[in-house]
Amino acid sequence: MMVDGTNVNGSSKEVSAEEDCGADESTDSRGNNNVKVMVRLKPIDAPEKQYNVAVVALDESTVEFPNNDTSPGSTNGVQGESPSRSFHFDYVFGTNSTQDDVYDFVAEEMLDQFFTGYNSTILAYGQTGSGKSYTMFGPIDNRGLIPRICHEIFERIGLLKSSADIEYVVSVSFLEIYLEKVYDLLGESINKSASPKKTSEKRTSLTIHESSTFGVYVQSATVISVSDGDELLHCIHLGESQRCKSSTDMNFESSRSHAIVKINLLKRDNLEGSIQKSDLFLVDLAGSEKVSKTNAVGATLEEAKKINLSLSSLGNVINALTQKDKKRTHIPYRDSQLTRLLRDSLGGNSKTTLILNCACDKSNEAETLTTLRFGSRAKQIENKAIVNRSDLFLKKKLERQIALLEKREQEYQNRITLLEHEVLALRANNIRAPSPDTEDIETENTKLKAQMDSLKSILSSGGSLEGEQHISTDDLLSKLMEKCELVVDLQARLDDQLDKETALKRMMDDLRLLEAQVIEKNHDLAEQLAILQLDNLNLTNENVTLSKDIATVHRILKTRAERIQVLESTVRELSDIRLGNESPLSAAFEAIKEVNEVPSALSPTSLGWWGVFGPSRRSSTGSLHSGGLAKIPSNEARRSRKAGFNLNVLKVSSSEEPETID
Numbered sequence: 001m002m003v004d005g006t007n008v009n010g011s012s013k014e015v016s017a018e019e020d021c022g023a024d025e026s027t028d029s030r031g032n033n034n035v036k037v038m039v040r041l042k043p044i045d046a047p048e049k050q051y052n053v054a055v056v057a058l059d060e061s062t063v064e065f066p067n068n069d070t071s072p073g074s075t076n077g078v079q080g081e082s083p084s085r086s087f088h089f090d091y092v093f094g095t096n097s098t099q100d101d102v103y104d105f106v107a108e109e110m111l112d113q114f115f116t117g118y119n120s121t122i123l124a125y126g127q128t129g130s131g132k133s134y135t136m137f138g139p140i141d142n143r144g145l146i147p148r149i150c151h152e153i154f155e156r157i158g159l160l161k162s163s164a165d166i167e168y169v170v171s172v173s174f175l176e177i178y179l180e181k182v183y184d185l186l187g188e189s190i191n192k193s194a195s196p197k198k199t200s201e202k203r204t205s206l207t208i209h210e211s212s213t214f215g216v217y218v219q220s221a222t223v224i225s226v227s228d229g230d231e232l233l234h235c236i237h238l239g240e241s242q243r244c245k246s247s248t249d250m251n252f253e254s255s256r257s258h259a260i261v262k263i264n265l266l267k268r269d270n271l272e273g274s275i276q277k278s279d280l281f282l283v284d285l286a287g288s289e290k291v292s293k294t295n296a297v298g299a300t301l302e303e304a305k306k307i308n309l310s311l312s313s314l315g316n317v318i319n320a321l322t323q324k325d326k327k328r329t330h331i332p333y334r335d336s337q338l339t340r341l342l343r344d345s346l347g348g349n350s351k352t353t354l355i356l357n358c359a360c361d362k363s364n365e366a367e368t369l370t371t372l373r374f375g376s377r378a379k380q381i382e383n384k385a386i387v388n389r390s391d392l393f394l395k396k397k398l399e400r401q402i403a404l405l406e407k408r409e410q411e412y413q414n415r416i417t418l419l420e421h422e423v424l425a426l427r428a429n430n431i432r433a434p435s436p437d438t439e440d441i442e443t444e445n446t447k448l449k450a451q452m453d454s455l456k457s458i459l460s461s462g463g464s465l466e467g468e469q470h471i472s473t474d475d476l477l478s479k480l481m482e483k484c485e486l487v488v489d490l491q492a493r494l495d496d497q498l499d500k501e502t503a504l505k506r507m508m509d510d511l512r513l514l515e516a517q518v519i520e521k522n523h524d525l526a527e528q529l530a531i532l533q534l535d536n537l538n539l540t541n542e543n544v545t546l547s548k549d550i551a552t553v554h555r556i557l558k559t560r561a562e563r564i565q566v567l568e569s570t571v572r573e574l575s576d577i578r579l580g581n582e583s584p585l586s587a588a589f590e591a592i593k594e595v596n597e598v599p600s601a602l603s604p605t606s607l608g609w610w611g612v613f614g615p616s617r618r619s620s621t622g623s624l625h626s627g628g629l630a631k632i633p634s635n636e637a638r639r640s641r642k643a644g645f646n647l648n649v650l651k652v653s654s655s656e657e658p659e660t661i662d
């Protein structure tokens with residue numbers, strides 16, 4: 001873009017004789033895809049400029065500056081350039097290209113990607129008056145990309161919405177960046193009373209936010225859900241009517257703002273359990289302008305300055321993105337509202353197409369050259385577009401269930417370990433380990449009782465324990481009681497633990513069973529799917545065979561019907577010649593009619609002999625063929641031959657198809 005003659009690189013010197021934009025648009029193995037760049041040359045409208053052309057479309061991908069006049073000062077800002085220079089892009093729309101051509105080439109593919117779940121962007125860039133708004137919006141009688149896209153989106157939905165399980169939701173927002181502030185055109189058009197005649201002071205600007213979850217978004221922007229193409233287009237018209245436009249010397253109706261239409265498509269597949277979400281950005285940038293040419297003054301001059309400034313930022317972002325060592329380069333997205341909003345479209349998650357709108361006449365040569373250089377740079381930007389689809393809910397649900405089961409299993413495992421430790425600790429304290437066998441506990445009890453009894457008897461005999469100090473009877477008894485209580489308590493705890501262990505084991509078994517069932521179910525489903533696919537294949541093959549059979553039957557029937565027609569007409573002719581009604585010919589005619597009417601009811605035995613006349617099939621000897629069957633015994637054949645007809649006789653045997661006798 002030109003800011004007082006400075007180009008996008010901030011320098012005024014370009015030397016290459018040929019600008020080859022290099023990298024092809026394609027998605028590489030890492031999923032990177034280059035920005036697509038196309039050129040649209042605006043037809044020259046003023047007759048006096050027709051013979052003063054600066055740039056031409058050489059072929060479908062090349063524009064060339066023939067630059068015939070190389071004398072210094074002959075060109076506007078590009079003096080001293082080499083005699084000719086060419087630029088290669090993804091496509092070049094010549095001066096006689098139509099809105100249809102542009103739509104077919106740019107939008108169709110973009111919509112395919114949009115419906116697949118890719119964020120997509122179409123940007124129109126170029127100097128003021130070069131045809132950006134014409135390309136994006138177009139006049140009412142020759143609509144541009146945006147109105148056509150509005151209808152196409154819903155036409156596609158109509159075709160794709162095969163079942164009630166698939167839902168599409170389309171919503172739209174429409175923003176403009178005017179004097180470096182973001183405004184909500186849809187919100188303003190709905191709430192017109194807030195700004196009947198727009199002035200910057202009365203308008204409320206919005207803020208751009210960036211988050212790792214939602215990406216770049218504009219807070220409080222009006223988003224309207226629409227249910228058909230007309231509604232969507234109505235929203236676009238509403239927003240457009242609010243857009244800032246002024247008249248300049250270069251364009252009667254010049255856009256003084258960048259317009260950004262954002263269409264969001266949400267596809268919910270309830271069968272698959274998936275959600276797909278994609279954004280389509282349609283951007284009509286304000287045009288770069290040389291104020292010396294537009295003669296902008298006052299507010300229009302201020303607008304021009306801001307427009308050029310934000311386009312400079314756009315150029316800087318593109319330059320940074322196309323630096324060799326991209327990792328180390330800071331990308332100055334935050335330098336302008338435009339680059340902040342277009343962050344994903346330039347170097348991010350989007351499939352992006354840039355349309356360079358160019359004027360062809362000599363008076364705009366310098367601006368056109370700058371535009372093409374801008375496009376050459378932009379073509380090297382690598383985006384990383386991905387399909388924005390959530391994973392299958394069903395799979396997620398199963399994964400969550402499995403994770404839950406694993407967690408619970410782990411918890412149980414921990415508790416078992418804890419209990420085992422407790423048991424070990426109890427054993428370490430010389431307390432007998434719990435045994436599921438109650439006999440052991442009873443034995444223990446018996447032993448203790450025996451000990452108690454022996455102690456009691458010693459006490460009652462007044463003796464003392466050998467090697468032991470004298471202990472009072474009460475003390476001894478209370479110790480024994482304590483020990484008994486301890487044993488009872490231990491027994492209760494052990495019982496409790498055993499119950500818990502049993503319950504845990506049961507739970508573990510249940511979990512394993514559940515897991516096995518889930519795995520088995522998955523296998524079943526996979527098998528069913530394979531069987532269905534096989535069935536489907538078989539059915540398809542059967543269909544093909546049946547179709548062939550039907551075609552053959554049709555052919556046979558057609559031949560038969562034609563043959564019968566010929567025979568009928570021949571018989572009719574002969575009948576006319578014959579006198580009287582009761583002739584063999586009439587009988588034959590009747591027989592043919594029967595054949596015609598109920599072919600399936602033909603009964604060879606009931607027909608016996610029947611004769612029909614048909615086209616001549618004489619043998620080389622000139623005699624009539626008998627085909628190995630009996631000759632016609634009647635005079636009718638002879639008479640017929642005299643009358644100049646050949647007689648075909650069919651004999652039907654009880655077991656054979658009718659045979660023809662000439």
Ligand SMILES: Nc1ncnc2c1ncn2[C@@H]1O[C@H](COP(=O)(O)OP(=O)(O)OP(=O)(O)O)[C@@H](O)[C@H]1O
Pocket residue numbers: 041042043126127128129130131132133134135251253254255256285286287288357
């Ligand atoms: N391909 C074309 N065929 C016919 N007329 C065109 C074409 N492109 C542009 N025009 C006409 O040229 C004029 C300027 O076009 P337009 O307003 O689209 O330019 P612009 O690039 O959007 O300008 P600005 O940046 O000032 O808004 C309009 O009258 C438009 O109808």
